[in-house]
Amino acid sequence: GQQLNQSPQSMFIQEGEDVSMNCTSSSIFNTWLWYKQEPGEGPVLLIALYKAGELTSNGRLTAQFGITRKDSFLNISASIPSDVGIYFCAGHTIPNTGNQFYFGTGTSLTVIP
Amino acid sequence: GAGVSQSPSNKVTEKGKDVELRCDPISGHTALYWYRQSLGQGLEFLIYFQGNSAPDKSGLPSDRFSAERTGGSVSTLTIQRTQQEDSAVYLCASSLAPIQGNEQFFGPGTRLTVL
Numbered sequence: 189g190q191q192l193n194q195s196p197q198s199m200f201i202q203e204g205e206d207v208s209m210n211c212t213s214s215s216i217f218n219t220w221l222w223y224k225q226e227p228g229e230g231p232v233l234l235i236a237l238y239k240a241g242e243l244t245s246n247g248r249l250t251a252q253f254g255i256t257r258k259d260s261f262l263n264i265s266a267s268i269p270s271d272v273g274i275y276f277c278a279g280h281t282i283p284n285t286g287n288q289f290y291f292g293t294g295t296s297l298t299v300i301p
Numbered sequence: 302g303a304g305v306s307q308s309p310s311n312k313v314t315e316k317g318k319d320v321e322l323r324c325d326p327i328s329g330h331t332a333l334y335w336y337r338q339s340l341g342q343g344l345e346f347l348i349y350f351q352g353n354s355a356p357d358k359s360g361l362p363s364d365r366f367s368a369e370r371t372g373g374s375v376s377t378l379t380i381q382r383t384q385q386e387d388s389a390v391y392l393c394a395s396s397l398a399p400i401q402g403n404e405q406f407f408g409p410g411t412r413l414t415v416l
Contacts, residue, residue, distance in 0.1 A: 219404075221404065228409075230408050230409045233406065288332075288349075292343065
């Protein structure tokens with residue numbers, strides 16, 4: 189099936205540093221979603237983006253829906269230890285039939301106190 | 302309920318046994334999805350339901366895997382004659398109907414271990 193290219197695969201940063209990760213696709217999406225997954229839990233929705241060019245913030249998190257509708261990025265400012273986890277992007281489309289959500293491969297974030 | 306729930310949270314079984322995993326979606330969500338996540342890996346799509354029908358079963362890895370959904374709500378994922386490579390976390394998610402909602406909400410997952 190369709191796959192989103194997410195990078196970087198992993199990040200090790202010092203507490204207080206900013207983080208940036210992105211997702212690209214060969215296909216157009218009408219929604220981009222960013223999730224965080226902590227160990228032993230399901231992914232939790234962080235930010236949803238609905239329009240090309242849209243820039244949305246949620247606390248220290250900021251995400252943008254690329255103008256081409258084929259990419260998105262997530263920034264985390266002033267990282268803290270509880271930011272640790274795996275971050276997934278997801279694109280949503282409305283096909284004639286079938287699955288509508290496609291996920292990136294994840295970015296594993298480690299924050300060093 | 303308030304969120305997607307799954308049961309059991311953990312399941313340990315012997316190779317060759319059948320297992321059933323259950324998902325209760327958010328009330329009113331007509332779309333339901335099953336994913337598999339192996340240790341340290343991303344999300345592998347298995348099957349998608351719209352109401353009680355499954356327009357996309359393309360992700361089911363073999364004929365040992367099946368899923369059903371009744372009453373447009375609860376879904377069960379069944380794995381027959383389990384193999385060790387079936388060990389993974391099985392995640393369920395739900396969303397509103399395709400036109401209404403573009404956000405998917407996940408349950409906590411069922412961790413399956415096949416010995």
